[in-house]
Amino acid sequence: MDFDAVRTFVAVAEAGQFQEAAAELSITQQAVSKRVAALERNLGVRLFARTPRGAELTIDGQALLPHARELLRAAERAIASVRPGHRPLRVDVIASRLATSGLIRGFHRAHPEIELDVMKLFDVETAVAALRSGAIDVSFRAVAMPGRPLPEDVESVRVLDEPLQLLTGPAHRLASARSVTVAQLAGHRIWMPGIAPGTEWAAYYDDLVAEFGLTIEATGPNLGADDLLDTVADTPTLATFIGEQTRLVWPTGHGLRRIPVTDPTPVYPHSLLWHRDNRHPALATLRGHLGARPVGHDTARTWTPNWARNY
Template sequence: MDLQQMRYVVAVAETRNFTRAAERCSVVQSALSHRIAGLERELGVKLFARSSRRTELTSAGAAFLVGARECLAAADRAVADAAAATGVVRGRLAVGMIVTSAAVDVPELLQRYRSQHPHVRVALRAGGSDTLAAAIRNGELDIAFLGLPEGERPSGVEAVVLDHDEHVLVVPAGHRLAGTSQVTLQEVAEETFVDFMDGTPGRAQSDQAFAAAGLVRDVAYEAGAALVTRLIARGLGIALLPSAFIRPLAEEDPELALVPVVDGPRRIEYLAWSRFNPSPATRAMLDVLGVGRQV
C-alpha cells in the first residue's frame, strides 16, 4: 500500500467515476483501476461497488476512506513542515467567510497572501458562521471570518474580534421611511421583512433584537445576501443588515435607502482558527493578518 493508491481511492470516492478520477490524478484509467484492484487484493475487501453506470463506496471502502484522508493529510503536513524549516511556506490553506464579511477585504488579503507565499494552494468557502466554525473544529477549514450577534463568541475555536458593527434599515428608495433620520424597531415591526434563513447566525441577530424589544415581525422572504437586496429594491420588503456590508452597495444602487435604527441589532466580526497544531500555511496567514503572536 502506498500514498498514490490512497489518492486514487479518494479521487474515485469524490468523483464516483473512474474516468474522472483518472483525469484528476493525471493518469490513464487502466493504470488507476489496476492500482485500486491491487489494493483491494492486498486488503482482502472490495472498496467500490461498480456497474456500467454507477460507482459507489462499499462499507469497507467508506471505512478505508477515513483513514486514507488522514494519511494523505499527514503526508501533506510533513512536506509543508519540512519546507517551513527552510523558510518556504507550502501546503494548502482552507479559508471560510460569511458573504457579509466587511471587517477585512478578503479578496485583497488573499492576493497579498499569495504574493508572499506563492507555493500555498488557497481554497475559499462561503457559508454561515455556525457551519464555518464547525468546519474549523472538524479540521475542514484552517481559518474563517465570522459574524455573530453581540454577546456571542464562536465556540470551540480560537477567535479575535475584528470589528463591531450596527445594523441599519434597508428600504426601497420610494419607501415611506426613506430619508428618515432614524427609526425604532417598534416603528417598523408591522412591515414585511426580507432576511436570511431561519436558524442562521445572520438571521439570529435581527430575531434576537426584536425578541428583546418584545416585538414580533413577519419575515416573508428568506434568501442569501445578494438576493435580499434585489428583493428590497423591488419593493417586496425591508431588511436589517450590517452597516459596513450594505453601505458600499447602497452607495452604488439608487434603488436602496438606508435608515439608522436606534435599538437595532449589533454584530461582532471575528477571525477564527484552531489552536491545535496550526499548519505553516495557517501561521503565515495569521502573520499577514497581524495576529500571529496569538498562536
C-alpha cells in the first residue's frame, strides 16, 4: 500500500477539505485528488463523498480511517527504530567477566542516558562479519590474528593493555610469591581449558608459549570459570592465567592467589572495532570515553605478540 496515499487520505479526513489537506502536506490540490483516487482504485471502494461543505467520509472511508492511522503510526515507529541515536548501541564484549565488560560498565555509569544492547560473540572473524553486516556496532577484540589483517572498512583503536596474572591454589609452589617472573613459570603446568583453536586468544597464548618456553595445557572440557577455580584450588601442580581486571569470585575456603607476572609483564591487547560507515552517535561518545583512559604500559617492561603491536 502506498503510504503517501494513506497519509493523504488521513489528512483529507481530518481537514474535511482537499484544499486544506493539500496545504498541510505542501502539495497541490490536484496531487491530493490523484492520491485519493489511486487509493480508492486500489481498494475498490469510494472513500469520500464531495459535498458543498467539502469532503465527507463514506461508510468505507469511516471503516478505513482508524486502520490508516495505525498504519502511519506503525511506519513512524519503524523509521524511529533505525533513526541514528534512536536504537541501542549494540556492543560485543566477548564474555561478561572480562575487562571488556568492565569498560562498558564504566561507560554506562558515565552515560546512563545511552541505551546499550550487549552481546557475546565468539571469535574475531565472527565479530568482524557482524560489524560489516550491521548486526553489531562495536566489538572489543585483540584486533587480529597472524596473517589475517582487518578488512579496510573495519577500523580499530587500542583501548586497554591488560596485564596477565597467575592464579594458583594455596598449596602451589608459587602461592606465597608476591610476584613471579615469566622465566620462573617455565616448567610449571598452566591449565587453560577455555583456549579454542583458531581464536585470537589462542594465537596470543601460542605466541606466549613460543616466546618464553611455557607449558600451557588446554586439555579437558571447558566447564566454565567455577570448575576452573575449583580445580586450581584443589590441585597443587596446576595454575592458570587470568587478566588483571577479570572479575572472579570464589568461596573463601579456596584460598586462591592472584600473583602479578613480571620481567616482562605479558599484556593482553584489547581494542575497539567498528565499521567505518557506522554513524550511530553513541559510537563517537564511546570512542571519546575510552580515548580519555590510559591505555598502555611501559613497552620495555611488557610483552605482546608482534602481530598485535601495530594496532
